[in-house]
Amino acid sequence: MLESEMVAPAGSEFLQTARGAWARRGLPISLAVSLLAIALILTGAHFMLPLTEPALVESTPGQLALWVAGRNGLEQNSALGAARLALGGMSLLLAAIAGLDLYLLAQKGHLGSGALLWTIVGFDVLLLSVPAVSGSASYPLVLSGLTLALVALFLIAGRISRTLGMIVVISGLLLFWEVYIALGSATGNVLPLTDFPWKMPHWQDIAEQLLQPARRNGPTLLVSILAEAALFTWREAFVGFLSGSLLGFSLGILFAHSKLLERAVLPYAIASQTVPILAIAPLIVSALGAGWLPVAVISAYLTFFPVTINTLRGLLSPDPMALDLMQSYAAPRWAVLWKLRVPAALPYVFTALKVSATASVVGAIVGELPSSRSDGLAAAILRASGNYAAEPEKLWATILIASLLSILFFVAMSLLERWVMKRRPISE
Amino acid sequence: MQIPKSEMRTPKPQSVVSIQEVNKTFNSGGRERVSALQDINLEVGANEFVSLIGPSGCGKSTLLRLIADLLSPTSGRLLINGKPPYQARLDRDYGIVFQAATLYEWRSVSQNVQLPLEIMGFSARRRAERAQDMLKLVELEQFSEHYPWQLSGGMQQRVAIARALAFEPALLLMDEPFGALDEFTRERMNMELLQIWGKTGGTVIFVTHSISEAVFLSSRVVVMTPRPGRITRILDIELPRPRSFETRQDERFFASVTEVRESLREAYLG
């Protein structure tokens, strides 16, 4: 309570001055008007695109529509027409949101984080749909729109939710990337990493690749192939995660009860983490055969350690007075463990589980490499990286899906944590 | 028992702290509104030792923080040395001591005392000299190169007091500084505080929930009660100075303590 009270006066001092007043009213309104203008121009431009225009054909909806048409024997032109509608529709929706922003701003003098969130998301979606072909004005327009929206965000402070913050960072990075590419070509390809186009692909190309068949005119989209590979890898990771966590948890309990064992074994557990897993993975695969087992084992190897350390810390965390209380009840050791130590350890354990969730996925991918399991993410990554110079977007797309897997696993753990510890403060 | 408002309208020219019609409400999360302070009026003159006493929730710490410009009032006016609290803080007109010594563990005792002086831009030599003087004042000069973790709680608080006085503010704000100490140490610290105050002079506003401490130290005791936080009564303490251990045995001491206790009870029952 006090911290927020203390922060408020400094900011409000700026806004008291005359310049502050202008920043408060004038600038946001002009920004909102510009955003609306850009969205309207984009809408008009998209609805009026000729069907053969590269800006339509190369766009993400365009390519997807062509594939659908190819698979189902539909007319190319009607497919492209549908794509054009989609692009126009998206721009129109964005214009509506921008209009709403303007209205809210005029009415209330400030924008809620919800309105800003949708505006930025709208521009992000367009960024991923509009191709960066020369001669097309849409691409630079979308970039400017996104920039303005982010600038607007910084001026209209107030409460920014975590989701909005995340969207801002992602959008900021997308924007920075694209602007850097633009700068690169503008300065004659001398900036680092801009000498060859395959070093930094456009994000729209990556999005487009995902919604494309993995093989020319093949039956399945890349995104579904990758999703299947991710699921395949995740099953192995999950087994590893489960066994690794159980092992870690048991070791933690063991070490908490025996200082001797802790001093005897813990240093080696620590040392085990200094061994590069990629080096011993082939050995484990040779020993255990080429199935899912070595993968799960490697995954468990990367999982158990954080859980051990955190469980140990958590089990030893209760106040000595709380322990004395238990002793005064003549509580047996197992009661002290389950009624005091373990509940006290839960926040620590969940922190470790969240870290281990991501580690288990990395472990599974590493484990798949030497055993050449062709259905998993590792194989997908290898295929994509072998082809990098020709189709760089595929590797980026694969990495994206792999990261998404880890993030989802992490989020699942966070939700579990929130459910288990309903009334307790959540660790970061 | 309300202080007649007519007395409170114009601040007396020699008031160091002038609090007029001050209210403070907190709304945590927007739905609940907690009225921490209501209609506070108080004048503190130069070189007075004033205690704020009351049970938890009566707003005494909040009031101290309003004076220190660590919080802003919802309505009303505060003047410190004739200036708004914001200006008084920028001009460094006061020193503050909290219940926890809040010494920085990476600095030695002497460096801790020098902290405000560093921020105010004193030269290294002057800082070191002043720190030594202050530590002599609180009788800890031989610990100047020790680290906080090597000192007892009482000693750490003395360092905190030395730090608060380092830049010679005319006003000292203390928020239950001896609350974490045992009774014997506390009584000793009370004596030491009075001795230090005797040498440095200046005004002190002291928050406590110990009746005997308030009566022993102060020239006036401000009794506050909660829900909503307000001043119930202001008592003058007629004990002579300098005060000593014998003062605690004085009949007038007991009488004052009883008066304060009665005022607190009244507010609860009446």
Next chain:
Amino acid sequence: MTISQGTGSLSRRVAYYLPTALTALTVLLAWELIVRAFDIQQFLIPKPSSILSAFVAQQPILLGKVLTTLRGAVGGFVLGSSAGILVALITARWVILREAMLPFAIAANSVPIIAFSPIVFNWFGPSNPFSWMAIVAVIVFFPVMINTVRGLTLIDPRALELMRSYAASDFKILFALRIPNALPFLFSALRVATVLSMIGAVVADFFGVERATIGKYITQESASFRFENTWAAILLVSVIGILFYLLITLAERFIMPWHVSVRESGH
């Protein structure tokens, strides 16, 4: 909480480390004896004596190859940690950025190095030592950044109030309060980073073209079934990682003599 002095503590120190040493000795001995006694095929896990002799015999080769990897590890460590500290200082200032970076940092942290390495080598060239450093820097960056941010912002509110009562500028607060407060957090992250650096550098070895690296050595010895050499190399990497870790712990002792974990006896 006394500071140990005198010789009495020496026997205490020995007793402290005894179980650790004993376990190692017992395990190694048992392993050696079992393999010898039952004449087990020393395929994947050769007996300790063979590993040790390989370690000694291959010393010149091993040390030569490990230097390239080590250069990448140390360079990347410095690069990644500095970047982490810099970004931490920036995001500590603007709360919005900090709140947003955290989940994103976790996400970025989970990009498998093996996916990222080909791209890095593609960008900077497969023999460029900077590629190694870039890969290691990315691995090291996030733990250092997150921990430093924690240290810069997890401060006793009363210590902050004190600064405010002195009308201290944000700059002064940063230098006098936030940074010293952050040092313990930073060092705990740096300790983890040392180990991650070595691992990251070895992984980078696998994807580079440079043959004189320890990662390539491990692969080639494994492929030739000379597993005692493989394990000798792994042992070397592990030992270097641990030494690097101890180096940072020493630096920590030097820079933060006032901290709880350093002043208590027996470390």
